[in-house]
Amino acid sequence: MSRTGDEHGPLVDLGTERPQVPAQARNMSPIVPRASISGRALVAVVAIMTFLASITTGTVLLVSASAAEWQSEVASEITMQVRPQAGRDLERDVTAAAEAMRTQPGIVQVKPFTKDESARLLEPWLGSGLSIEQLPVPRVIVARVQPGTTLDLAALRSRVTQVAPSASVDDHRAWIERMRSMTGATVFAGIGILVLVIAATIISVSFATRGAMAANRPIVEVLHFVGAGDRYIANHFLRHFLRLGLEGGVIGGGAAMLGFGFSESIAAWFSGTPVGDQFAALLGTFSLSPSGYLALAVQAVAIAAITAWASRRTLFATLDDID
Amino acid sequence: MVRFENVGLRYGLGPEILRDLSFMIPAHSFQFLTGPSGAGKTSLLRLLFLSLRPTRGLVNLFGQDVSLLGKDQVANLRQRIGIVLQDFRLLDHMTTYENVALPFRVMGREESSYRREVIDLLRWVGLGERMDALPPILSGGEKQRAAIARAVISRPQLLLADEPTGSVDPTLGRRLLRLFIELNRLGTAVIIATHDITLMDQYEARRMVLHQGRLHIYE
Numbered sequence: 001m002s003r004t005g006d007e008h009g010p011l012v013d014l015g016t017e018r019p020q021v022p023a024q025a026r027n028m029s030p031i032v033p034r035a036s037i038s039g040r041a042l043v044a045v046v047a048i049m050t051f052l053a054s055i056t057t058g059t060v061l062l063v064s065a066s067a068a069e070w071q072s073e074v075a076s077e078i079t080m081q082v083r084p085q086a087g088r089d090l091e092r093d094v095t096a097a098a099e100a101m102r103t104q105p106g107i108v109q110v111k112p113f114t115k116d117e118s119a120r121l122l123e124p125w126l127g128s129g130l131s132i133e134q135l136p137v138p139r140v141i142v143a144r145v146q147p148g149t150t151l152d153l154a155a156l157r158s159r160v161t162q163v164a165p166s167a168s169v170d171d172h173r174a175w176i177e178r179m180r181s182m183t184g185a186t187v188f189a190g191i192g193i194l195v196l197v198i199a200a201t202i203i204s205v206s207f208a209t210r211g212a213m214a215a216n217r218p219i220v221e222v223l224h225f226v227g228a229g230d231r232y233i234a235n236h237f238l239r240h241f242l243r244l245g246l247e248g249g250v251i252g253g254g255a256a257m258l259g260f261g262f263s264e265s266i267a268a269w270f271s272g273t274p275v276g277d278q279f280a281a282l283l284g285t286f287s288l289s290p291s292g293y294l295a296l297a298v299q300a301v302a303i304a305a306i307t308a309w310a311s312r313r314t315l316f317a318t319l320d321d322i323d
Numbered sequence: 324m325v326r327f328e329n330v331g332l333r334y335g336l337g338p339e340i341l342r343d344l345s346f347m348i349p350a351h352s353f354q355f356l357t358g359p360s361g362a363g364k365t366s367l368l369r370l371l372f373l374s375l376r377p378t379r380g381l382v383n384l385f386g387q388d389v390s391l392l393g394k395d396q397v398a399n400l401r402q403r404i405g406i407v408l409q410d411f412r413l414l415d416h417m418t419t420y421e422n423v424a425l426p427f428r429v430m431g432r433e434e435s436s437y438r439r440e441v442i443d444l445l446r447w448v449g450l451g452e453r454m455d456a457l458p459p460i461l462s463g464g465e466k467q468r469a470a471i472a473r474a475v476i477s478r479p480q481l482l483l484a485d486e487p488t489g490s491v492d493p494t495l496g497r498r499l500l501r502l503f504i505e506l507n508r509l510g511t512a513v514i515i516a517t518h519d520i521t522l523m524d525q526y527e528a529r530r531m532v533l534h535q536g537r538l539h540i541y542e
Contacts, residue, residue, distance in 0.1 A: 028421055028424075028428070028434065029417045029418070029421055031428070033416040218412070218414075219414055221412065222412050222413075222414055222425070223425075223429065224374075224398070225406055225408075225412060226401070226402075226425050226426045226429050226473070227398055227399070227400075227401040227402030227403075227404075227426065227429055227430075228398060228429040229394070229395050229398035230394055230395075230398070231395075232398075232429060320394075
């Protein structure tokens with residue numbers, strides 16, 4: 001027997017009673033009533049999780065960007081110290097060492113610090129009005145390295161010590177290594193927090209889905225009676241959860257983006273204070289790059305997708321139990 | 324269309340409530356299923372609707388061994404079966420019209436393609452004025468008629484009805500019986516589980532009598 005209404009006559013014959021059938025489509029109620037899913041709590045959970053995840057990611061991005069900036073600045077510089085030595089003329093040693101550095105391939109700029117400049121460097125510790133001649137203060141020479149070149153540090157050291165035996169060359173390698181490990185630790189901690197946030201989101205969403213399915217069990221049973229498959233039923237629930245996930249993602253991600261948007265102004269208010277200066281030293285200008293904002297937006301969508309995925313997984317498991 | 328061979332059913336570790344059922348339901352046939360309360364009529368209907376699996380024996384539905392069916396295949400088979408349950412199982416957030424149209428909606432049909440059919444059937448069962456009412460404000464009889472309309476609207480190949488006239492007056496009961504007979508005339512195999520002797524006396528049909536878990540058929 002055919003199942004489509006167009007291929008056979010009406011099931012019932014109303015004769016002259018046949019009513020006028022309205023031409024316009026009726027507004028059909030959703031299969032799963034929106035109010036039956038306690039959405040507000042879930043939106044709040046997803047929003048908070050997305051906010052925390054965004055703050056974590058944003059901070060990691062800021063620290064990484066600042067660290068990369070410091071590293072490139074520090075790596076493009078080498079410093080030489082020429083210590084005073086009995087029987088040797090410090091000024092002559094400084095000039096000779098600076099000259100030796102200038103002739104080294106890869107060095108683009110050499111700046112020996114004068115006596116006055118060295119005194120100014122020591123001012124924060126030793127106070128002003130210092131007579132540097134009375135102290136055995138080493139002299140500093142700073143050189144800028146051509147970006148992209150690998151400096152032959154051993155050759156430079158050997159040439160410099162030939163002309164100034166008390167000179168030592170520092171390429172800040174130890175400092176850069178420490179910076180690298182600090183950045184790595186920050187990124188690692190950030191990833192750890194993200195994993196925890198995502199795990200908490202999945203657990204919350206699974207509980208919410210299970211609760212919604214329990215509340216809507218009679219609907220699921222009727223849908224089974226009229227021949228609906230699990231995929232059909234799951235898709236109707238999934239729409240609600242995807243929408244709730246997106247709402248939470250937009251609220252949490254949006255709040256975090258606004259926070260980063262305003263953080264530059266807030267940092268400006270605190271500049272000059274000890275706290276403000278510490279944060280500025282650690283996180284730079286607090287301004288997230290456009291790609292950073294894009295990463296936060298992608299992350300918010302990913303959390304909404306994770307919400308939908310966790311919900312779908314729980315839906316199918318629960319549908320198996322109900323049938 | 325339906326074939327049972329030595330089918331038995333028990334719930335958990337309890338006694339076997341259906342024993343050695345062997346029968347066939349031919350296409351286009353009409354039968355009453357009767358027996359005392361607790362004889363297992365509803366359980367037999369649930370076996371036929373695939374919401375229970377037998378503890379032993381073979382159930383073959385539309386040419387398929389049901390023990391080999393996956394969930395999607397069960398859903399597809401259920402679209403060929405209409406069922407009216409004693410507790411109606413209407414969705415409270417949907418209007419009477421939407422409840423009756425639900426099988427078409429699940430099949431993915433456009434609303435415009437079935438609107439006339441649904442409205443005609445609702446008028447036939449006396450719910451023309453209650454199309455936009457929600458089930459919580461319908462009377463027991465109205466709910467029963469809505470449940471019957473939902474079961475028959477897609478003209479299933481097999482209709483299972485559990486006490487379908489239990490909540491309506493005799494006149495309406497006769498009208499509903501005419502609907503089942505009409506559906507049968509159009510090709511649906513009908514099984515009506517009932518205690519109502521008056522209803523069974525109104526139409527000459529095969530009687531399947533369940534007694535102490537065993538089935539006796541009177542052609």
